[in-house]
Amino acid sequence: MGLSTTIATVFTALILITGFSLNLVIVVSTAEFLRASLRDGVAMDRQVFDERIDIEEVAVDGSLGLIIMNVTNIGETSIMADDFRLIDLIIVYYDDSGNMKTLWVPYSQEGASAPYWKVRRVLFQGGEGDLINPISFGLSESIGAWDPHETLEIEIAVGESLSRFVYVFMYSPSGGQSSIATSI
């Protein structure tokens, strides 16, 4: 075998090895990227699946425009008190003049001016109490969590009188929904 044949063979081998290595790097990096995305995607889906809420009772004072309701975390995951601002509350109601209105109510634990919704207290097994991850509301940030099986007593101030009936729709941060309707 001549020198040129040897060099050609070495070059061919180098090209093949380099190509194979680069291909391997591409496949591995692509797989790693997809694996991370899939893992995050599954985690998000799991959160959507595990995060469920249920509005159990509602009481309405139509003249004051006030709605009090109990909502229980019936999912498998806790919702941090700091994330309560991510809970959506939409109400559909008739005002005193008989006009139907739809209102997205913002979360405001201070409850300075209506419309707002805020947590009055935390209930567990029918009584007041929050043993696990107790919720404490602060001015700048809140601590604690709304854990599974715990019930929040929520106050909704609409800012005007209500008549006939009220629909309340509530959505958890990951989109879990519960609704209730009541006559006035």
Next chain:
Amino acid sequence: MSSTMISEAIIMVAVIVAGSMLTQVFLISITRFQYSSNWATKDLSEKMLTSVLIIYATNSSSSELIFWVKNIGAVSLTRQLVKMSDVVLVGPSDVSEFSYSDSGSGWSYSLLNSEDEKWDYGETIQVTLRLDSQLEPGDYTLIFVVYNGVKTEYTFTIG
């Protein structure tokens, strides 16, 4: 003997040059392939992590709809990206497509529970859709499509 060595040397140089050129072309092709592959993977990954949900829709007047869309994915959308979304309204008699517009026919939005300008996970936008015709009674389907093609649908009735 001498002429054989010269021939061998010429062939060796030719093989080295050809091999180098081939290697260069091969490496360039592989790099381009890697770039395309990374781009496609990134795009797919972003789509997998993007998720939005229309939570409620209603009409606020005879030619205006409002609806609320929640970001339930891991991807944060900047104001520029949100504005690239499209709204499709399937009505009882026709289908219309709307782009973002601050005034006139089209849709605009406001971030409701955000602490910054980005539309992050769990946050909700209120979308106002201004139509160029009157809404007629019937069933409607709203489709909100974000910049990368991920969409959410909501069906409601106007009585």
